[in-house]
Amino acid sequence: MKRSLSSRHAASWIGATVTALCAIIGAAILILILGYVAFAGARALNPAFLTQLPVPVGETGGGVGNGIVGTLITVGIATLLALPMGLLGALFLALFGRGWFPEVVRFLSDVLSGIPSIAIGLFAYTLLVAPFRHFSALSASFAFAILMLPIILRTSEEAIRSVPRSIREGALALGLSEFATTMRIVVPAARPAIITGLLLAIARVTGETAPLLFTAFGSQFWELNPAQPMAQLPLQVFTYAISPYASWHAQAWAGALLLITAVLVLNILARLVLTPRTQR
C-alpha cells in the first residue's frame, strides 16, 4: 500500500527533527558544563589563586600555584618520555608495517589505550612507588607516558602513512636513502598531523586524576623535584571538591575551570595546526 505524499513529508520532518535534537543535545551538554564551570569557577578565580600556595582549613584565600606548576612538570616529563618512543614506533609501523608482528603491535596499542587510567596508575605504583616506599612525580609521569604512548603511536603512524606515496617515491628516485627520505621529506610532510596527535595526547592526560592518587600523591608545598611527591591541579580539585567547606568548593570549581580551559586550548591548537596555511 502506498503512503500518501503528506504522510511521507511528515515522516521526513519527524526524522529530521529527532536527529537534529539528538545532535543539539550532544553539543549542548558540553556548552552546559563549560558554562556552569565558568560561572561557578570564576568567583574564586583571581591572581592569588593562580600563584599562591594552598592555605590550611579555616583560613581564607590561597591558591593552587604549586598544583599548576606540578601538573606542568609531570605532564612535561611524561611528554619527553612518550614522544620519542611513540614517534620511533610510529615510524616502524608506517614504514615496515606489514606482516603479523606490526599487526600485533597495533592491536596491543589499541587495547592499551582502552585500559582504565587507574589500572595504569596501579601499575606505576607497583613499579616505581612501592619498591622505593616513596611517592614521586616521576612515577606519575611514567603513568601518564603510558597513557600517551598509544595515542602518539597511532596518530603519528596515521600521519606518516597519509603522506602520499608519490612524495616518498620522488625522494627515493632522486637517490635519497630510505633514511634521508624519511627524515627530510616524509616526516616533515607529516609534521602538522603528528603535532596534532601529540597535543591531543597531552590534553588526554592533563586532566587525569586517578593515576595521581597513588603516584604523585600531592603536596602542600612548592615542590619542584620530580623524585618527591608533588602537588597536582587535578588532585587539588578532587581534595577541595570532597571537602565540607564552601570556600574550598569554590576553589574546586576554579581549578576545574583551569583544567577545562587548558584542554580546550590544546584541542583548538590541535585543530589550528592541521588547517593548511593559505597560499598566496
Place this chain on the structure above:
Amino acid sequence: MNATVAPMRVENLSAYYGSREAVADVSMPFAANAVTALMGPSGCGKTTLLRCLNRIHEIAPNAYARGKVLLGDRDIYDSDMSVVELRRRVGMVFQRANPFPTLSILGNVTAGLSGSVPAAKRMEVAESALRGAALWEEVRDKLSKPATALSGGQQQRLCIARALAVEPEVLLMDEPTSSLDPISTLSIEELMTSLTDRYAIVVVTHNLQQAARVSKYSAFMLADETGIGRLIEMDETSRMFTKPSDRRTEDYISGRFG
C-alpha cells in the same frame, strides 16, 4: 641502431608483483642523446618496465624483477650495485608532479644534492638545473616560496629540474604530461627535445602524437591474452609510424584499438 651508444639496455627482463608477471622477457636498448618512447595501451607493462630501470619497481610490496638491466657495462640488479648510486645516475619524473610539500622551490631543486655541497655551489647547481628545465626566468625571484604555490606545469618542470640537479645520465619520464594542459605539455615536449643533447631520455606515453613528436626510437608493448606485458617491436619512430613490422602495431597506431 648502434648498440655501443646505448648507455642503458635491458636483456630478458621480466617484472613481477608477487606471483603475477607484469612484463615478460623484454630486451631492448635505450640510445644516448635521444628520446625513446615506450607506448602501448593501458596495462601493457610500459610503466612497470620504466620503473625497473631505476629499481623503483621493487619498492612495491613483493615486487621484483628478473633479467638484466645494463647501465654502461654494469647490471643494476647486481648485488654490489647501490640503489642510491643507481638512482643518482638514472633520474625519474613522474606522471603527476610531486614536489616536496614542505620545501621551498630552491629546497626542492637541491633536495637530491649531498648535504656536504656548500651553499654557493648549491645555488649554482640550482640555477643551472632550473635553466635546464626552462623554469629559471619564472621562479628566480621566488626561490624561497613553497613549491606547491607553482602551477601544475611549473611544478612538473620543477620536478624535472630536481632530477637534472643530480646530473644523471638517463632521465626516465612516466607520462610526464598526462595531467597537464596543452600549453604546459608543449613546453615539456620542447624541453625533452632540448635535453637530448645531454641525456638519454626514456618516456612512457599512451599519446601516439606525443611519441611521434618527441621520440627518435619507439617501442610498442602489448599485454598478451593472460595479461602479461610483452615488447611487440622496437624501431626508429619514423619507421614504426610509417611501416610497422607487426600487424598489432599497425592496428594500434591506426587507432583500431587502445
